[in-house]
Amino acid sequence: MEGIPPDDVLVARLRSGEESAFALVLDSWSGGMLRLARSFVSTEESAAEVVQETWLAVIEGIDRFEGRSSLKTWIYRILTNQAKRRGVREHKVVPLSSIQTGSSADDSGPTVDPARFRPPGDPYPGHWWEFPASWPTPEQGLLGGEARVLLSQALVELPERQRAVIVLRDVEGYSSDEVCDLLEISPGNQRVLLHRARAFLRGKLEEYYEEAKP
Amino acid sequence: MTDLDCQQFVEQVTAFLEGGLDPAEEQRFVDHLALCDGCDRYLDQVRQTVHALRELPAEALSPENRQALLNTFRAKH
Numbered sequence: 513m514e515g516i517p518p519d520d521v522l523v524a525r526l527r528s529g530e531e532s533a534f535a536l537v538l539d540s541w542s543g544g545m546l547r548l549a550r551s552f553v554s555t556e557e558s559a560a561e562v563v564q565e566t567w568l569a570v571i572e573g574i575d576r577f578e579g580r581s582s583l584k585t586w587i588y589r590i591l592t593n594q595a596k597r598r599g600v601r602e603h604k605v606v607p608l609s610s611i612q613t614g615s616s617a618d619d620s621g622p623t624v625d626p627a628r629f630r631p632p633g634d635p636y637p638g639h640w641w642e643f644p645a646s647w648p649t650p651e652q653g654l655l656g657g658e659a660r661v662l663l664s665q666a667l668v669e670l671p672e673r674q675r676a677v678i679v680l681r682d683v684e685g686y687s688s689d690e691v692c693d694l695l696e697i698s699p700g701n702q703r704v705l706l707h708r709a710r711a712f713l714r715g716k717l718e719e720y721y722e723e724a725k726p
Numbered sequence: 727m728t729d730l731d732c733q734q735f736v737e738q739v740t741a742f743l744e745g746g747l748d749p750a751e752e753q754r755f756v757d758h759l760a761l762c763d764g765c766d767r768y769l770d771q772v773r774q775t776v777h778a779l780r781e782l783p784a785e786a787l788s789p790e791n792r793q794a795l796l797n798t799f800r801a802k803h
């Protein structure tokens with residue numbers, strides 16, 4: 513990210529108590545951390561608390577950072593550990609059944625409604641009955657404010673593992689290796705989760721544009 | 727090798743975008759793409775979805791939480 517010095521410089525500044533360095537990482541990374549935390553816990557408030565706890569652990573523990581990963585990765589690991597612990601606690605009290613809806617619930621099965629395709633025995637089995645409708649072009653404002661709200665809400669509807677993967681990959685721009693590392697999942701698993709999450713969100717945008725049609 | 731149909735195509739989109747198809751699979755995928763406007767559009771819409779996610783506005787700490795952390799940081803040094 514622009515404006516953030518290399519880790520060795522940054523860590524030295526943080527250790528020496530330079531407040532502007534702390535403010536810089538706080539402002540640069542907290543947004544992504546909130547989104548990621550939200551993958552594991554059930555409310556925005558809870559996510560904010562996890563982020564707060566994480567930063568406190570960073571302030572306490574920065575002297576122990578060994579530089580074996582990047583600073584940001586180290587912080588994200590602290591975050592996921594805190595968030596998972598809290599998530600486990602919360603799920604006992606707050607079942608996440610409300611998010612287990614529709615085709616996104618499982619990690620298997622088709623990601624596009626099979627009814628969209630011609631059945632076996634048809635002259636063109638497995639082909640679209642009707643092509644997906646076109647979307648407004650970027651010039652027409654693909655992502656108006658409403659669509660943005662819709663996407664943010666749809667992210668929350670995703671099963672948590674899918675949400676964690678797509679937040680890190682597509683919202684935060686991490687590589688697949690980094691995501692596997694952070695979430696401790698296999699590359700194959702990561703791809704399946706990403707695939708299902710993207711298909712679900714594309715479907716949500718499709719519904720939205722369908723309804724928005726004049 | 728048989729041709730890919732659309733229903734199979736949509737399930738390979740992420741593998742394709744991740745560079746995870748083997749050469750023969752990738753050939754079949756691209757061959758289908760060349761001939762099928764529906765799947766071409768589907769793939770494009772997945773790309774647009776990914777793009778839209780990148781553009782989501784960042785969330786932010788509440789000013790109170792931010793200030794509390796800055797105070798804690800300062801107090802420690």
Ligand SMILES: [Zn+2]
Binds near residue numbers: 639735758763765766
């Ligand atoms: Zn097709």
